Each structure stands twice: as C-alpha cells, then as structure tokens.
Amino acid sequence: MTATMDTTKLDQFVGQMVGNMTGAAVCAGVWLGDSLGLYRALADAGPQSSDVLGSSTGCNGRLVREWLDGQAAAGLIEYDPATDTYELSPEATAVLADETSPAFVARGMNTLAAMFIDLAAVEEAFRSDGAMSWGDHHPCLFDGTEWFFRNGYRAMLTTEWIPALDGVDEKLTAGARVADIGCGHGASSVVLAEAYPASEVHGFDLHAPSVQVAEARAAEAGVSNRTTFTAADARGYRGLFDLICFFDCLHDMGDPLGAARHAREQLAPGGTVLLVEPFALDDRTENLTENPMAALLYHASSTLCTPNSLSQEVGCGLGAQAGEVRLREVFTQAGYSTFRRVAQTPLNLILEAKP
Numbered sequence: 001m002t003a004t005m006d007t008t009k010l011d012q013f014v015g016q017m018v019g020n021m022t023g024a025a026v027c028a029g030v031w032l033g034d035s036l037g038l039y040r041a042l043a044d045a046g047p048q049s050s051d052v053l054g055s056s057t058g059c060n061g062r063l064v065r066e067w068l069d070g071q072a073a074a075g076l077i078e079y080d081p082a083t084d085t086y087e088l089s090p091e092a093t094a095v096l097a098d099e100t101s102p103a104f105v106a107r108g109m110n111t112l113a114a115m116f117i118d119l120a121a122v123e124e125a126f127r128s129d130g131a132m133s134w135g136d137h138h139p140c141l142f143d144g145t146e147w148f149f150r151n152g153y154r155a156m157l158t159t160e161w162i163p164a165l166d167g168v169d170e171k172l173t174a175g176a177r178v179a180d181i182g183c184g185h186g187a188s189s190v191v192l193a194e195a196y197p198a199s200e201v202h203g204f205d206l207h208a209p210s211v212q213v214a215e216a217r218a219a220e221a222g223v224s225n226r227t228t229f230t231a232a233d234a235r236g237y238r239g240l241f242d243l244i245c246f247f248d249c250l251h252d253m254g255d256p257l258g259a260a261r262h263a264r265e266q267l268a269p270g271g272t273v274l275l276v277e278p279f280a281l282d283d284r285t286e287n288l289t290e291n292p293m294a295a296l297l298y299h300a301s302s303t304l305c306t307p308n309s310l311s312q313e314v315g316c317g318l319g320a321q322a323g324e325v326r327l328r329e330v331f332t333q334a335g336y337s338t339f340r341r342v343a344q345t346p347l348n349l350i351l352e353a354k355p
C-alpha cells in the first residue's frame, strides 16, 4: 500500500528545511561578523550606518550593508529606518560581541565552519572505516571548540562544578595536583589555574598543535608558572593527581574505558575524576525528541567526535550523546566504586567518579 502524501505536512517539512538552511546561512554570517570585527565595532560605537561601519572596520561598505540587512532580517541586529542605522541590543552584544560574556557564542561558529570545510573528508570516512582524526580537520575546529565551551567553563567550572565535588574545592584551594586530559586549547586548565593559584594544572592532549596553543593561552592569562601542557594520549601520561578532569573529550577517545582505567591508576589516594560530557538523556528515543541540543550534538558527533574515536585504537565510538548510564558503565568497568551526577546544564552533564 502506498502512503498518501499529506500536503500540509509537506509544506511544514519544506518550511522546516528552509529554517535549517537559514540557520546555516546565518551561522556563516555570524562567523564573518565575528571574524571581521563587525559586531565589536557596532557594540563599541552604538547605532551607525553601513558606510560608517564599513570604514571603521576596513571592510567594503556595499558588502557590509548586505550583511547588515541579512542580520537584521534574521533578527540579530536592529535597524532604524528613520536614521538608516543599525544597532546591537544589549542581549545581542552579550551573545555576539562580548568575548567575556558567558552567553558569547559567535566564535563557536568556527566549529560549524569546520563541519562544512571538511565535508569531503568526512564523506570519505562514512564510505570507509569511519575514521577521521581530530588533527586532520581544518584548524578552525580547534578554535571553534575552545570558544564553544570556554565561556561555560569560565562561568561555572570553579563556581558551581568543582564546589559540587566531594572535598575538591578545599583541596585545590590548599594546593593540589590537577590533570586536564584532552585539554585542547587549555580553556578549562586556565580557568582552574586562575581560580586556584596554590595548585598545579597539567594539561595533556594527543593533538600537539592544540597543546602549543594551550601554552600560549596560559601565558596570556599569566598562569604559566603553575601550568604545564604535554602532548600525550589519555592512556600515556604519568603522575599522581588529586583531580583528573575530562572536559568534553572522553567520548572523542578511541578507548574511553582504557582512559578511565589509566586515570584511576594516576589518582592520588582520595583522588577524584571530574567528567564533563555533552548533555544527553539516557533513553535514546526520549533524547531524540526531548533534548533540544540533540540535533546539534548528534551532527557534531557523526562528523567530528565519533570519526576521531574510530581513528584510534579500540575505536569504541561512544558518541557525544552517550548519556549518564552508559558513562557510568565505563567507569564501573574501569574499577571506580562511586559515580554520580553533581550538576547539569543544557549543554553538559557534570559527573564525579571515585575509585
């Protein structure tokens, strides 16, 4: 029996796709606005015409006007027809122009840019063994990842997440040894080193160019004296640490079980693992329909996280939407006796594991 096409549903579906296409185009526009300094110039100088914005940013006035109209049509920038000027609201400033705001997402568009730039290589991975290493992506992925997560870490890591762990805030305040595994550009390492000056933070990441950037970020923040960054696999570093952290990286690893087991072996007596993973509901069907982040995170997972996991030994392919129950299995199998959720955000699950 052939199913009959419901033309109302068809119209809705096409509308949904137009919305998706608009979102993709707007994301490219946001990437440009951040990269060219257009948002920052608008935020700094208040309402202005396209010509003034073009000349103050050294950009072509005609293209800037076209971009501004696109942004106004998307509801990101306000347009005043009486004066023919454009303005950023305080909310738009927080999200698009102010790098220090916890709501700043503009630079995270680099991650989406990498998804498009690297599509041919990802397509090849889909057609073969599924493997594509993190380091084989366009470098805008590494910046995008840093900025996608960084402001959340700045807003919540040392004010909410660490204090929610059993006794860890006190230890770090007194002076402790911390390992940040899969540290990327070191966004979390820098936040920890800034908040706990008596502690040492040791960042490890398999991707050597990211480790170099992390060193530079620590120097810019003035915390080089208490941070080190080393190119190392999650199963290869050595040391005795009071706190071992995995920030949005365990699921990217080929062998998350091996990484969790190795972390247990490097923990000092009474030590803790802090696991931060993308938010997901445990019931997969519920996650698909009830988790507003699921569409974004599954698409990132299928093009970035899971191909990297499949490119490494074991090739577990945990995926960015594993959820707490599956993560608990990993840590229980790795020999931890306690595993609990200590906090959550719309983007992240924050979990504590102890041997």
Ligand SMILES: C[S@@+](CC[C@H](N)C(=O)[O-])C[C@H]1O[C@@H](n2cnc3c(N)ncnc32)[C@H](O)[C@@H]1O
Pocket (backbone or CB within 6 Å): 134, 145, 146, 149, 150, 181, 182, 183, 184, 185, 186, 187, 188, 204, 205, 206, 207, 210, 232, 233, 234, 235, 246, 247, 248, 249, 252, 253, 254, 308, 312
């Ligand atoms: C999504 S990024 C997160 C980076 C950083 N933790 C953050 O939150 O900004 C995942 C990171 O895990 C690293 N990674 C992947 N597999 C790894 C492994 N087996 N050992 C160490 N690092 C690994 C990647 O190089 C990448 O920097």
